[in-house]
Amino acid sequence: MNIKRFNFNSISTTYYISIITLITALSIGLYLDLTKYDNHMILNKEHNFKMEIDKMKIDRGVAVLNDKLIIPPTRISKNETNRKRFAELSDPFTIIKKSGESEFIVIKFSDTLIFEFDGSTDPTFTDFFDNVFNN
DSSP states (O other), X not given: OOOOXXXXXXXXXXHHHHHHHHHHHHHHHHHHHHHTTTTSEEOOTTOOEEXXXXXXXXXXXXXXXXXXXXXXXXXXXXXXXXXXXXXXXXXXXXXXXXXXXXXXXXXXXXXXXXXXXXXXXXXXXXXXXXXXXXX
């Protein structure tokens, strides 16, 4: 019985170049996506500032303000009666953040909204196991 073997020489050079080009393009795209916010400041409890916001965009649930500041996902403070979400705000507005607090104040025209953010980092395996087995 005669078995035909696959001959790698029969695959054209164009096929190899196409695969290498595709892998290179995907790698560059992934790298650029992962490093696009490396030069931005991430809001945390230690920051203390007052900033005029002229430009805000939401990227995967994270607010990017003035192409300088990143605010992690926020929730409205429990003592606030207004149920407006931070992502629904339109620019321009002013943010005031005091050091040591997880809350920040947003002033838009005559409205004052208080938001708080979760200053924790990404969940770890310990957090996962605690949530699964302790609840």
